[in-house]
Amino acid sequence: MSDAKLLVAKNVSVSFKIHGQYVQAIEDVSLSVRPNEVVALVGESGSGKSTFATSIIGLHDLTLTQVTGQILVNQRDVLNLAPAEWTQVRGAEIGMIFQDPLAALNPLMKIGDQIKEALAVHDVYQEPQYNDRVIELLNQVGIPFPERVANEFPHQLSGGMRQRVVIALAIANKPKLIIADEPTTALDATIQAQILDLLQDIQAENGAGIILITHDLSVVAEVADRVAVMYAGQIVEEAEVGELFANPKHPYTRSLLRSNPSLDNESDELYVIQGTVPGLTHIDHHRDMFLDRTPWLPEDVRQEVDPKLAEITPGHWVRGNAWRVFKFADED
Template identity: 50%
Template sequence: MLLEVNHLQTEFQLKHGTVKAVNDISFSIEKGEILAIVGESGSGKSVTSLSVMGLVQNPGKVVGGEILFKGEDLLKKSKAEMQAIRGDQISMIFQEPMTSLNPVYRIKDQIMESIMTHMKLSKKEAWERAVHMLEVVGIPSPRERAMDYPHQMSGGMRQRVMIAMALSCRPELLIADEPTTALDVTIQAQILDLLYHMREKFNMAVLLITHDLGVVSEAADRVIVMYCGQIVEEADVRSLFANPMHPYTLGLLKSIPRLEDESDGPLYMIKGMVPNPLKMPAGCPFSDRCDRCMERCRREAPALKEIDGHKVRCFLYDSETEEAQV
């Protein structure tokens, strides 16, 4: 197993209380696998990725669990050890390339910095590798474009630069946080094809963070659905789309427009809003928005249970609930 996260807990200590952004989640990724984490904004997706990278900023802090990368707990690593791992063995594509790329440095300098830091190459060798990586990710005239500043490139090109930078040291794990956000459909498809090709070429594992289930259906091997810092469902991508078990997952899927849908009415929308993290409901966090909410859901928090390889956090599949419905 390449990455194994066990009972991870990340909290933010705020003036008015504690926000449990990641609340006791566990998952694993094998080498060469694409695992997608989906959910609405505020579900804990990005904080999970930042926790793995060791980049959670104050007032946030990982307060429990373990993050095993090739059998070693990253939470026990020093800052210097994590700096050596980041960008080398584990890389990350951040959500917005325009804010992630430094506007006052040329593209070549930003890619070469990572290469020279981790691969100990000379400046000339780093330059050649930077040009090669720009060529790999499909940027035309890579030697000329390497001399550009970020503002001289389109959004799709900047995203390709971020991917080139992330892959420049051939990491074993790539974390892609909303890699297709704000890109048009054509460029989005190109970026997804590129990530898939890079996975095949380098046998690299990918942790894909997104809210777009269309992206998940095209790219992922397995899917984790998060809500309010918890995993509410986990399955392989075919099982999840063919047989969604949690009402939240079903709501997300019903919200996607379909070509075969002949209805001229409005799209389905999950009612209500994600609860305030400082005022979470007593029972299931999704209870106030759930179409199948029972009285028990408002009193107790369901546990994540496995049913034929499909994990779900819902009382609808609990034996006690099934007996009561008979």
């Protein structure tokens, strides 16, 4: 794997304006992605995964959002780009596969016209080449009868087909960095497997780096090279995928893995993480907020101030010190 980094995000924080005041959603998040690497972002809904991803591709409304830190894409800090420059970066250098393909597609435009529009923005192809490139892309993402599909509207396609179209849009201009936000949500198991295989084929062909946002740990185990676990707007653990699954440390990571259904589990009951992710206005970034959901731990452990992300073994980072003493409530 190349040492050159497609993405280097350093100390990224995002705040949203709520009732006239800015409330911090993610705090001090750092992450990098190399060519041919899949980095998975995992965590429950509300952990900050999509907020971080949309800051990378510049989709926040800056009249209501503050984004600080540094985000280098191909060594250029995209946080300093003008709107016109962003138009050239999106699609050409960064592609995004959105979670809801029906919402991501224009319901009033035919599929082929939407892909042509994505091509036209970047002037990579000449007008006569557009139709050929559209058919090529639809073929590449495994859509049968591409000529027919190019002339159909999004509502005429199945969920799996729409997801393939969204992937075709994301890779139309061959970006080196692809953000896949829950690309297999609401798809059945067979279609999920096909979409994951498709992403891996695209990566192999283009040498792209992929940020895969998901809550499905089985998907992570199958396709990711490295995993960053997010909770309440912070990364609480990061490691190579094999290391994370074999040797999870942070209480949240261990809880996620324990709650994942497994054939090896002899118990009739599925482990459930008590409580919920705190709301945006209730997050205290000076504490490990997950420990509010582990009331059986000693008070001094749960109230650790400003827990830091530290490298405990090469390439394995964990926030705070609670992992050193953590046990589940039913453990001796």
